[in-house]
Amino acid sequence: METRVTRLLGIEKPVLQGGMAWVSEGRLAAAVSNAGGLGIIACGAAEPEWVEEQVKLARSLTDKPIGCNVMMMSPYVAQIAPMLAELKVDVITTGAGSPSDYIPIWKEAGCKVVPVIPSAALAKRMERIGADAVVAEGCESGGHIGELTTMALIPAVCEAVSIPVIAAGGIADGRGLLAAFALGAEGVQMGTRFLASEECRVAQAYKDKVVAAKDSDTIVTGRAGGHPVRQLKNAFARKVKAAESESGAAEELVLAGSLRRAVEGDVTGGSMMAGQIACLVKEQKTCKQIIDDLFEQVEAWSGLSLQQMADRNASRSWFCGEGGE
Amino acid sequence: METRVTRLLGIEKPVLQGGMAWVSEGRLAAAVSNAGGLGIIACGAAEPEWVEEQVKLARSLTDKPIGCNVMMMSPYVAQIAPMLAELKVDVITTGAGSPSDYIPIWKEAGCKVVPVIPSAALAKRMERIGADAVVAEGCESGGHIGELTTMALIPAVCEAVSIPVIAAGGIADGRGLLAAFALGAEGVQMGTRFLASEECRVAQAYKDKVVAAKDSDTIVTGRAGGHPVRQLKNAFARKVKAAESESGAAEELVLAGSLRRAVEGDVTGGSMMAGQIACLVKEQKTCKQIIDDLFEQVEAWSGLSLQQMADRNASRSWFCGEGGE
Numbered sequence: 001m002e003t004r005v006t007r008l009l010g011i012e013k014p015v016l017q018g019g020m021a022w023v024s025e026g027r028l029a030a031a032v033s034n035a036g037g038l039g040i041i042a043c044g045a046a047e048p049e050w051v052e053e054q055v056k057l058a059r060s061l062t063d064k065p066i067g068c069n070v071m072m073m074s075p076y077v078a079q080i081a082p083m084l085a086e087l088k089v090d091v092i093t094t095g096a097g098s099p100s101d102y103i104p105i106w107k108e109a110g111c112k113v114v115p116v117i118p119s120a121a122l123a124k125r126m127e128r129i130g131a132d133a134v135v136a137e138g139c140e141s142g143g144h145i146g147e148l149t150t151m152a153l154i155p156a157v158c159e160a161v162s163i164p165v166i167a168a169g170g171i172a173d174g175r176g177l178l179a180a181f182a183l184g185a186e187g188v189q190m191g192t193r194f195l196a197s198e199e200c201r202v203a204q205a206y207k208d209k210v211v212a213a214k215d216s217d218t219i220v221t222g223r224a225g226g227h228p229v230r231q232l233k234n235a236f237a238r239k240v241k242a243a244e245s246e247s248g249a250a251e252e253l254v255l256a257g258s259l260r261r262a263v264e265g266d267v268t269g270g271s272m273m274a275g276q277i278a279c280l281v282k283e284q285k286t287c288k289q290i291i292d293d294l295f296e297q298v299e300a301w302s303g304l305s306l307q308q309m310a311d312r313n314a315s316r317s318w319f320c321g322e323g324g325e
Numbered sequence: 326m327e328t329r330v331t332r333l334l335g336i337e338k339p340v341l342q343g344g345m346a347w348v349s350e351g352r353l354a355a356a357v358s359n360a361g362g363l364g365i366i367a368c369g370a371a372e373p374e375w376v377e378e379q380v381k382l383a384r385s386l387t388d389k390p391i392g393c394n395v396m397m398m399s400p401y402v403a404q405i406a407p408m409l410a411e412l413k414v415d416v417i418t419t420g421a422g423s424p425s426d427y428i429p430i431w432k433e434a435g436c437k438v439v440p441v442i443p444s445a446a447l448a449k450r451m452e453r454i455g456a457d458a459v460v461a462e463g464c465e466s467g468g469h470i471g472e473l474t475t476m477a478l479i480p481a482v483c484e485a486v487s488i489p490v491i492a493a494g495g496i497a498d499g500r501g502l503l504a505a506f507a508l509g510a511e512g513v514q515m516g517t518r519f520l521a522s523e524e525c526r527v528a529q530a531y532k533d534k535v536v537a538a539k540d541s542d543t544i545v546t547g548r549a550g551g552h553p554v555r556q557l558k559n560a561f562a563r564k565v566k567a568a569e570s571e572s573g574a575a576e577e578l579v580l581a582g583s584l585r586r587a588v589e590g591d592v593t594g595g596s597m598m599a600g601q602i603a604c605l606v607k608e609q610k611t612c613k614q615i616i617d618d619l620f621e622q623v624e625a626w627s628g629l630s631l632q633q634m635a636d637r638n639a640s641r642s643w644f645c646g647e648g649g650e
Contacts, residue, residue: 003635014635120540120604140474148540149465149474151495151504152601156540158641159605165638170476179476179504181634182626184643215445215473215481223548224570245549276477279445280484301507303630306623309506310328310339313490316483318509 005187012036018191019069026057031199031287033064040067065090072097085109118146120160138169142275158184174297192275203265213278232272330512337361343516344394351382356524356612358389365392390415397422410434443471445485463494467600483509499622517600528590538603557597
């Protein structure tokens with residue numbers, strides 16, 4: 001299949017792996033790109049040297065396009081942004097601020113620019129300053145989140161802009177992908193599903209928690225301080241929550257280093273960022289298996305009429321892969 | 326079309342109008358039922374006499390099935406619950422607590438019982454105590470909300486129970502309905518869309534605000550106190566929000582009577598409960614027009630392959646009805 005997203009990004013399948021700070025580095029990105037999607041290295045607040053290393057690592061592992069996610073509030077953004085242009089990284093996604101200062105140099109270098117946005121107004125602004133597409137991310141996703149859910153956000157953004165809309169938040173299998181396309185998306189981005197992939201660097205204990213999570217196992221901290229973060233419930237998250245209800249918004253300090261601790265295996269004292277859709281992630285797989293299974297489901301369910309979907313749903317016959325059947 | 330939901334409830338189209346306290350009374354319910362969906366009278370905290378009056382009013386206006394939504398925390402629940410059995414109300418949906426005490430008398434009277442639930446665990450419990458179906462409601466909806474979004478909740482609930490799942494939250498047009506079915510639903514419930522119907526009793530000023538709302542125009546108050554409520558942003562909501570960040574959880578007192586004020590036309594000092602999907606509600610219509618337009622869209626888009634959806638989305642050709650084209 002071909003959508004504007006596959007053509008724009010030069011990929012086989014309209015699936016992006018979400019940039020996850022401390023989590024998605026060169027090896028994961030290369031694995032996703034090799035499987036036909038777009039792998040994305042998260043720059044987070046990392047130093048330029050690390051980012052360059054990861055880009056080179058990914059390039060040594062794949063000849064497919066790769067992406068980098070730039071966190072605009074990174075202390076190194078002024079060095080990283082031009083470096084990505086020099087490295088001619090195929091796709092640059094951005095978050096936590098406006099990429100307007102860097103869009104000209106990125107586009108001149110041939111990089112595609114795809115900001116991650118939480119509302120129609122920001123999507124419009126990004127289109128106006130030259131974005132090639134947007135990732136519209138619903139608040140069911142893991143990590144830093146906005147207010148709108150994927151169900152409301154995708155159609156609202158699609159009505160606001162003409163560039164392709166890639167849906168993120170709440171997508172882990174064929175049902176989610178088809179729902180996203182029903183809402184107007186031309187591609188999807190998944191983070192949590194790839195968090196529990198073989199190639200992901202996070203500690204096995206963290207992956208195990210993602211695989212074991214039920215629907216109500218995530219919690220949002222930081223709302224009071226204006227920087228809400230979704231993560232799996234654990235002792236750490238409960239401590240932050242308790243601190244919040246006492247002092248209002250002291251969570252920012254507590255958070256520093258907490259994700260890194262979880263990535264390294266501290267599933268009690270670290271922040272295990274993950275989306276609500278962890279409830280549908282039931283086994284650890286390779287990135288190739290994740291993408292192959294996704295499109296196997298999609299092929300089986302694509303083209304069903306409403307009546308056929310209702311019949312399928314009544315028999316729960318969409319149980320397949322992911323521990324079902 | 327026929328789904329387990331249409332057969333169970335004896336309706337033509339798998340669409341329920343969400344029970345909205347102070348908002349959905351006999352006239353609105355009858356209009357929805359006459360249009361082929363299921364109209365639902367919200368008992369809220371109203372007195373039994375009012376509920377009986379509204380059921381009789383609805384029955385005088387339609388010979389189709391009608392429903393009542395029972396708010397389990399109502400001070401009158403012990404009187405209303407048996408009364409609905411005597412009145413042989415076709416369908417009873419429930420919220421804000423467990424209906425376990427009343428399910429036997431309702432089922433004996435032939436009423437179908439459909440609890441509204443926010444998680445897979447509660448859905449499971451409701452199935453165990455005899456529910457005929459569940460409404461799984463995502464947190465994008467208006468009024469009192471849970472934590473899970475529709476994208477994550479629907480598949481999780483569908484995997485937890487065998488009874489039919491009706492999706493609510495974030496649905497206002499054919500895109501939302503198809504997405505809900507893609508996720509596993511066999512019916513949908515819409516509240517906000519019917520709030521801006523001709524037959525709805527709320528003041529014109531309130532409907533106008535729903536029609537004018539953008540995607541980011543709702544706000545959630547009451548999270549600190551454990552009773553989150555989604556409403557349109559206005560002076561009242563901002564006041565509650567400010568009080569919350571000062572005192573933690575004083576919002577419950579402030580809320581008393583606030584919805585009623587909005588229903589009567591006070592769009593500044595009242596609480597205009599509405600869901601995020603107000604952004605897709607662009608004109609006031611009759612209930613019949615709402616349901617007819619919904620299924621016209623669904624018929625046009627049902628059965629599309631992923632590729633066809635992508636092509637449709639690229640051309641934004643799903644703009645129809647609702648102010649598009």
